[in-house]
Amino acid sequence: MSTHIGAAAGQIAPHVLMPGDPLRAKWIAETFLDDVECYSQVRGMLGFTGTYRGERVSVQGSGMGLPSLSIYCNELLREYGVRTIVRVGSCGALTDKLRLRDIVIAQGACTDSSMNRIRFEGYDYAPIADYGLLRAAHDATVARDLPVATHVGLIFSADSFYHPRPELTARLVDYGVLAVEMEASALYTLAAQHRARALAICTVSDHIVTGEETSAQEREQTFGHMVEIALDAMLG
Numbered sequence: 001m002s003t004h005i006g007a008a009a010g011q012i013a014p015h016v017l018m019p020g021d022p023l024r025a026k027w028i029a030e031t032f033l034d035d036v037e038c039y040s041q042v043r044g045m046l047g048f049t050g051t052y053r054g055e056r057v058s059v060q061g062s063g064m065g066l067p068s069l070s071i072y073c074n075e076l077l078r079e080y081g082v083r084t085i086v087r088v089g090s091c092g093a094l095t096d097k098l099r100l101r102d103i104v105i106a107q108g109a110c111t112d113s114s115m116n117r118i119r120f121e122g123y124d125y126a127p128i129a130d131y132g133l134l135r136a137a138h139d140a141t142v143a144r145d146l147p148v149a150t151h152v153g154l155i156f157s158a159d160s161f162y163h164p165r166p167e168l169t170a171r172l173v174d175y176g177v178l179a180v181e182m183e184a185s186a187l188y189t190l191a192a193q194h195r196a197r198a199l200a201i202c203t204v205s206d207h208i209v210t211g212e213e214t215s216a217q218e219r220e221q222t223f224g225h226m227v228e229i230a231l232d233a234m235l236g
């Protein structure tokens with residue numbers, strides 16, 4: 001058992017889906033996996049292992065924000081031998097090119113977090129997705145002919161959900177950033193450190209431009225297309 005994950009050695013698969021919401025983790029496990037076992041309930045941050053088309057897959061909640069995700073990623077990568085993590089998150093659309101429920105595959109992640117400034121002593125590091133996963137996820141969206149649009153591009157991993165400086169977010173949009181969430185930058189950095197594969201796929205739950213939003217229940221239980229893409233990419 002690690003400090004924050006109550007699993008024994010071998011209970012977690014090498015491939016992990018990682019939503020922020022632990023109840024989305026439960027929904028994913030119950031909806032998409034067979035032979036599911038819950039391996040952790042520590043702090044309510046649920047973790048499950050099951051099988052998808054015969055392959056073992058785990059689903060681990062990360063909580064919200066880079067620091068929380070970093071705890072779970074560090075423990076998965078250091079103590080449980082995890083090799084692939086695909087975040088299946090929600091995000092806010094920052095541009096009218098995106099619509100509610102569209103999918104964003106995060107090629108790279110900008111951030112206002114100081115975690116990497118501390119890690120790299122002021123140098124800028126560019127956290128990017130694993131190219132093989134990114135390409136496989138994009139191919140999966142084409143093969144599945146999804147009823148929602150998919151966008152590949154930059155995401156902003158913010159420290160604040162209620163951002164105090166929206167004018168700075170607007171500047172990021174001028175430089176091509178599509179959407180805001182709160183974890184991908186840390187996920188990509190930790191995966192690089194541990195020579196693991198990572199990708200973040202997010203469904204647009206809020207539209208910052210139009211003010212549209214989905215309910216908490218919808219964020220928990222209806223963002224299935226990104227999960228299908230993630231499973232195809234991870235196991236394909």
Ligand SMILES: O=P(O)(O)O[C@H]1O[C@H](CO)[C@@H](O)[C@H]1O
Pocket residue numbers: 019020021063064065088089090091161180181182183219
């Ligand atoms: O729905 P999840 O995966 O938690 O992702 C997004 O939702 C949370 C904010 O509501 C943040 O964690 C953000 O990244």
Ligand SMILES: O=c1cc[nH]c(=O)[nH]1
Pocket residue numbers: 090091092093161180181182205206
């Ligand atoms: O971080 C997030 C996630 C969803 N919607 C937002 O506006 N921000």
